[in-house]
Amino acid sequence: MKVKYICLGIVVATLLAACSRDEESLFDQSAAERALAALENANKVLTAPENGWEMLYFANPESRGYNMIVKFDANGRVTATAKNSATTGNKIMTDESTWEVKNDYGPILTFETYNEVLHAWADPGTDGDGLLGDYEFLILHATADNIKLKGKKHGAYCYLYPLTESIAPEAYFAEVEAVNKRLFANNNLLTWVSGDKTYLLSGGQTGVFSLIEPGELLNSEDLEIYPFAVNRSGVQLSFPIRDNEDVWYSMGSELLTAANSSIGAGELSKYFFDYMNIVACGWAIDIKELCPTIQTLFSTADEEIKKTYNNKKKGGITEMKFYSAQDGSFVLNFSYIGSGTKASTYYYLYTMQRSNDRVKIAYSGPNDENSQKVLAALPAIEPLLKGLEGDFKLSGNDALNPTVGLLLTDNSNPALWVKFTGSGQ
Amino acid sequence: MKKINQILFIATILFGLASCEKDKFTDSIFIDPVEDTDSYTYEFDQWLYEHYTVPYNVDFRYRLDDNGTDPNYNVVPVSIGMADTIAHLALYLWYDVYDEVASEGFLKENGPRIIQLIGSAMINASQGTEKLGLAEGGIKITLMKVNLMETDHIEQLNEYIFKTMHHEFSHILHQKKTYPKEFEQLSSADYNPDGWQYTSDTEAWQMGFASPYGGSQAREDFVEIIANYIVKSDADLNKMLTIAGQDGKNGRKILEQKIEICRTWLLEKWNLDLDALRAEVQLRQANMDWEKIMNLEFLNK
Numbered sequence: 001m002k003v004k005y006i007c008l009g010i011v012v013a014t015l016l017a018a019c020s021r022d023e024e025s026l027f028d029q030s031a032a033e034r035a036l037a038a039l040e041n042a043n044k045v046l047t048a049p050e051n052g053w054e055m056l057y058f059a060n061p062e063s064r065g066y067n068m069i070v071k072f073d074a075n076g077r078v079t080a081t082a083k084n085s086a087t088t089g090n091k092i093m094t095d096e097s098t099w100e101v102k103n104d105y106g107p108i109l110t111f112e113t114y115n116e117v118l119h120a121w122a123d124p125g126t127d128g129d130g131l132l133g134d135y136e137f138l139i140l141h142a143t144a145d146n147i148k149l150k151g152k153k154h155g156a157y158c159y160l161y162p163l164t165e166s167i168a169p170e171a172y173f174a175e176v177e178a179v180n181k182r183l184f185a186n187n188n189l190l191t192w193v194s195g196d197k198t199y200l201l202s203g204g205q206t207g208v209f210s211l212i213e214p215g216e217l218l219n220s221e222d223l224e225i226y227p228f229a230v231n232r233s234g235v236q237l238s239f240p241i242r243d244n245e246d247v248w249y250s251m252g253s254e255l256l257t258a259a260n261s262s263i264g265a266g267e268l269s270k271y272f273f274d275y276m277n278i279v280a281c282g283w284a285i286d287i288k289e290l291c292p293t294i295q296t297l298f299s300t301a302d303e304e305i306k307k308t309y310n311n312k313k314k315g316g317i318t319e320m321k322f323y324s325a326q327d328g329s330f331v332l333n334f335s336y337i338g339s340g341t342k343a344s345t346y347y348y349l350y351t352m353q354r355s356n357d358r359v360k361i362a363y364s365g366p367n368d369e370n371s372q373k374v375l376a377a378l379p380a381i382e383p384l385l386k387g388l389e390g391d392f393k394l395s396g397n398d399a400l401n402p403t404v405g406l407l408l409t410d411n412s413n414p415a416l417w418v419k420f421t422g423s424g425q
Numbered sequence: 426m427k428k429i430n431q432i433l434f435i436a437t438i439l440f441g442l443a444s445c446e447k448d449k450f451t452d453s454i455f456i457d458p459v460e461d462t463d464s465y466t467y468e469f470d471q472w473l474y475e476h477y478t479v480p481y482n483v484d485f486r487y488r489l490d491d492n493g494t495d496p497n498y499n500v501v502p503v504s505i506g507m508a509d510t511i512a513h514l515a516l517y518l519w520y521d522v523y524d525e526v527a528s529e530g531f532l533k534e535n536g537p538r539i540i541q542l543i544g545s546a547m548i549n550a551s552q553g554t555e556k557l558g559l560a561e562g563g564i565k566i567t568l569m570k571v572n573l574m575e576t577d578h579i580e581q582l583n584e585y586i587f588k589t590m591h592h593e594f595s596h597i598l599h600q601k602k603t604y605p606k607e608f609e610q611l612s613s614a615d616y617n618p619d620g621w622q623y624t625s626d627t628e629a630w631q632m633g634f635a636s637p638y639g640g641s642q643a644r645e646d647f648v649e650i651i652a653n654y655i656v657k658s659d660a661d662l663n664k665m666l667t668i669a670g671q672d673g674k675n676g677r678k679i680l681e682q683k684i685e686i687c688r689t690w691l692l693e694k695w696n697l698d699l700d701a702l703r704a705e706v707q708l709r710q711a712n713m714d715w716e717k718i719m720n721l722e723f724l725n726k
Contacts, residue, residue: 077465097505098465104492112488113466114504114544114572124499128548128555135501136491152491153499 035103038139042101042109045142046072049162052079053147054172056229058156058238059121059133064207065229065238067176068117069169070160072099080117083173086131087120092169107139109149157238161231172232180230182404191275192241198274199241200281201226211241214277268394269354271402275422276324282333283406283420285320285388291417297387301380302336308378309338318343321423322350331367332385346371348385358411360391390416469509476721477512477540481520482533485512486541493541498556503544503571510719511542511571511586517718518587518709526701535695537597539565544572554622558589560596567593579710583656587706591655595648602694608686609643611679616642630669633679650683651691655703658710 029037046053052071058064069081078099083092097115102108111118112135121133134151137158141148147160163172183190184204192199192211201209207230210223227238275281290298298317306315319335330352335345347367353360363386366372375382392408403422410416461467469487477485487508494500503511523532537560547556547569559567570585615632617624621641624632634640639649657665669676684699691697709723717723 073465075461075463075465098488100488110491112490112502113508114502116504119501119544122499123501124545124548126546126548128546128550129499132499153496 035106038107039101039103042107042139042142043074045144045147046099046101046109047074048144049164051163051166053160054163054231055080056159056161056231056236057121057133058151058158058227058229059131060151060154060156061238062208062225062227063121063131063133063156064227065236066121067173067229067231069163069172070118076100078111078115078118080115081169082117082120083169088117092173093117094169101139105138107142108136108152109139110136156227159229159236175232176230179232179234183230183235190235191271194242198271198277209237214274217280268396268402268406269357269359272359272394272406273324273352273354275403276322276330282321282323282423284423285322286405286419286421287317287320289419291415293416294384294387294418297380297384301378301384304378304380305336305338311337311339314341315339319345322352322420325349329364332388334371334381334385346374350388355391358391358393359408362389388418392418466505469505473512476516477520480533481536482538483536484539486539487512489541489543494543495547498547498549499545500543500547500569501545501572503542507544507571507574508542510576511568511574513718513721514576514582515540515586515590516721517723518582518706519590521723522702522705522709525705527695527697531695531697535598535601537564537566537594541565541567542571543567543569546570546573552622557585558593560593560600564597566590566597576715579713583710588652588656591652592648595651596644598691598695599644599647604644604647604690605686608647608683611682611686612640612646613643616640616646618642627668630665630680631672631674631676633669633676633683635665635680635683646683647687650680651687651699654684654687654699655706656710658707 049071052069055068055070056065057068059066066082066084066086071079073079076098077096079094079096081092081094082088083090087093093116095116095118097111097113097118100110100112102110119133119135121131122135123133124130132154134154134156136152137149138152139147140150140157145162149158149160150156151158190201190204190209192201197214199214200212202212203210207227209226209228211226212220212223216223224242226241229236229238272283276283287298302316305317306312309315315337317334317336319333321333323331323333325331330350332348332350333345334348335343337343348371349364349367351360351362351364366375390408390410391412393411395407395409396402396405406420406422408418408420464470473485473487477483487503487505489500489502520532520536523536549555555569557569559565561567566589568586568589574585575581612633615634618641621637624637624640626637629635629637629640632640634646635649635653639646639653653665654662666677666680669680670678688699691699
């Protein structure tokens with residue numbers, strides 16, 4: 001009997017020991033308390049900005065970003081305003097509906113009644129997919145100065161930034177459009193510098209960059225894609241480039257630069273060459289705005305072409321573009337319309353040398369027999385080609401994007417200058 | 426030791442009994458709405474509580490929780506405006522009809538517990554099909570495409586909302602009391618679960634189905650017969666029966682047999698007069714007065 005009691009005592013003691021709760025907690029609060037705190041924080045943050053938030057919405061990981069102004073009120077109402085070609089016909093549209101932060105593997109922001117502005121991307125339309133957007137988002141980060149969301153179903157990241165001043169939607173979207181125009185109206189490209197490599201981000205007008213390695217073709221297949229949104233401060237990528245920290249192209253710096261890499265003002269000459277080293281990218285001479293010296297040479301050659309081909313109306317020089325050739329030399333593509341309406345292109349070689357902040361350009365001669373024949377037939381062309389020679393200093397015509405306008409001014413003769421624009425696609 | 430064993434045994438029984446205590450049921454399985462009078466949707470939520478939860482024990486859900494939808498489909502919520510309209514219209518063309526025709530408390534006892542509105546279609550692009558509604562476990566009816574409804578287009582409302590409600594509710598009824606085996610035998614050789622969507626209305630009618638979807642399987646056939654019979658106007662019903670019997674086809678005869686089986690089953694199993702139900706729906710469809718509907722002037726007549 002005694003043995004039985006001893007055994008019973010051991011069993012009870014073992015069970016009690018198993019039930020002891022002396023495990024150390026990794027957190028100060030329980031899981032439920034932490035979940036509740038996250039909900040409260042998200043509610044507080046979302047409703048705090050008096051003027052609402054700028055929302056950079058990415059429907060899915062392959063789609064461009066769109067701008068919205070969203071305002072959350074404490075009574076469960078959200079007001080959203082957008083203007084874009086995909087869902088509002090480029091007109092400002094505002095709608096209101098409900099919002100809620102709920103708990104589901106962490107705080108979730110959900111727009112659970114239909115809002116013409118917010119749900120336009122998630123609407124399946126007639127094919128069942130629509131624009132593959134989300135209306136429920138995991139709240140990955142929520143502080144007073146920014147919120148990062150992730151679409152629950154399609155997984156795109158979205159960003160919210162507080163509007164610190166009251167701004168009418170018309171003014172907001174006009175400012176965004178102005179930045180977009182500045183960046184991409186004249187070209188479709190940005191560069192991304194990482195280490196000693198300069199990558200090209202093409203497709204700016206589509207809202208989805210394709211990353212081009214140095215030397216890679218623009219139309220290569222299976223390029224990495226990086227959707228982005230333009231806002232009043234610059235460009236926000238949806239997700240980082242190759243695991244680098246989030247790249248945010250800011251207008252604060254002199255040139256448009258990535259936050260984790262930069263092209264300094266003194267490196268414009270390097271940029272000049274790097275840009276041409278990207279396949280199919282070159283610098284087009286602005287033939288409508290030439291310095292007087294070059295203008296005289298240009299007009300003489302232009303008149304000669306028109307006269308020779310008796311084509312005053314449509315004939316003349318149409319384009320002059322510098323490209324980098326594969327052998328390290330540089331080629332000027334010289335195009336003009338002789339007879340008819342179609343331009344012909346001839347090729348002339350140059351040497352270009354970088355020296356600190358300058359680029360020295362010198363004419364070498366025709367690239368091939370046809371180009372040689374043109375010089376013989378139209379003797380006013382060669383003086384124009386030689387007139388482009390000089391030891392040029394470089395300055396950005398636009399602080400945001402050198403490809404929009406790069407000014408080359410001769411170091412010893414400031415009256416000799418030429419303007420370039422990037423020409424990649 | 427014996428005593429200790431007895432004490433332990435009694436204690437175990439007591440614990441067991443305590444855990445078996447019955448839940449206390451109230452009039453509704455749903456809790457009272459939160460009295461947040463500042464809420465953006467307070468008035469509408471309160472209205473739904475008074476006109477759906479209290480009288481019919483149903484949670485009329487217009488907010489969409491993605492967890493409650495099939496993740497394989499992309500859907501969006503309904504707008505509050507359309508939810509309000511459909512809630513009024515469903516009272517007029519559905520709930521109040523059953524109140525009028527069926528026994529008192531019929532819907533409160535047998536009706537769906539949850540009605541979920543979804544704003545968009547639920548499309549299976551690969552199969553070229555779309556779901557018009559869902560009935561889940563005799564509890565929940567989900568209605569699709571609500572944002573796309575034109576409220577002055579009764580045929581469209583019937584097709585996507587009310588026919589679907591009758592269809593899904595009939596599923597709930599036959600899930601509780603099974604339908605006669607003889608029904609299944611009438612078209613057993615013609616059901617086509619994978620290819621029904623390639624059948625035209627005429628082909629379906631002439632095979633003895635009320636719609637192409639009715640030809641997918643017997644249980645869908647059964648509820649399609651009831652739903653179409655209730656909502657189709659006299660002209661449309663006659664058209665269906667006439668075409669079903671053309672070109673030497675046997676469709677009309679089969680359809681009439683199926684309608685009769687449904688009629689008898691509803692009366693015997695549910696004490697529900699199918700023809701009275703149809704007559705009341707047709708009368709209301711023919712006399713749609715939006716002001717009266719939105720002011721609920723049709724209630725308590």
